[in-house]
Amino acid sequence: MESNNQLEAVKKQIEETTVEIKTIKDTIGIVEGKSLLEPLYVRLGELEKQKTALVQQSKVEVFESDEVKSPASAPKQESTKSAQAASKEPEEDDLTIPVASGTACKRSGCKKTYVDEATSRGDGPEAECLYHPGEPIFHEGSKGWTCCSRKVLEFEEFLKIKGCEKGKHLFVGSGKKDTNSEETIQCRHDWYQTVSQVIMSVFAKKVDANQSDVTFSEREVSVNLKTADGKRFKSTYSLYERIDPENSKYEVLNTKVELVLKKANGISWQSLTSDEAPLMTTTFGVPGGTATVGAKEYILAMDSPLYANRQT
16 A cells, blocks of 8 residues: 555656646747756756656656667758758848847857957857757757757756857847848747657747648648747648547647647657657556566557568
8 A cells, every 4th residue: 555655656746747847848938048048958957857767766667769860861861951051041140239248149059258359250269159050859868959960868968069050159140120021930849649649839939820820641740830920930740650630639829839649550659750860669558667477479550660661
């Protein structure tokens, strides 16, 4: 009886930690500025460590996968990065706008601050900006950037990932807005799964539901969002596994758009999209911390990715 009570207490802690993680991720989606974001990221890393320890304590089995992305898939990743870079030129400073000493560079991953014109905008090493043009990715067991192939487990290691793009610092921005064209923005996304669903969040503030839509197909989800200030986010996600489009749905909330993808089968997704390297497989509803002995029989579902590669 006592062990059951302890297990229930641990499960309750896991639920509370999961709720706090979700709250922080929602907050990250609406907060701007390094000084506000960094403590949130630190707390997020602490909570994910805590949750991992609690899950291990509750003896729910999680199996690590040794599978890595094959060399054949590397060109696809490189071409995707090139297409992203070509589609949007990085913002540059308006050199006529004065910069206060100590102003931090706005580019992600750059930790340098403005000293003076000669130092920060000249030809020396301090004028070079090494940054991440992509968006941060925070999944349980995987942290990194959309622009980099490197993924790490610990939040402290994530903070040490060096930028993958070289350019000039961005201290004040261009100071201009193009009123003749619609501004395109990037939005961070996150996801988790249950046995029958994949729940995906696209973090965007004040989305106009009347001018936005999400389209579902078996293997893709196309997201087209317009915010109240006239900005546009468009992205198509090639999914890791098939979904049931008719029973999938989305909801526009204050700080994000939440997509509920109905799985076409009960297979655990190792990643959200087909071009991400699978890092972890979760087995649902497997209690206990000990193995069994004796012969085993496995049944390979016909809709499993392994079925097509089976040996006959």
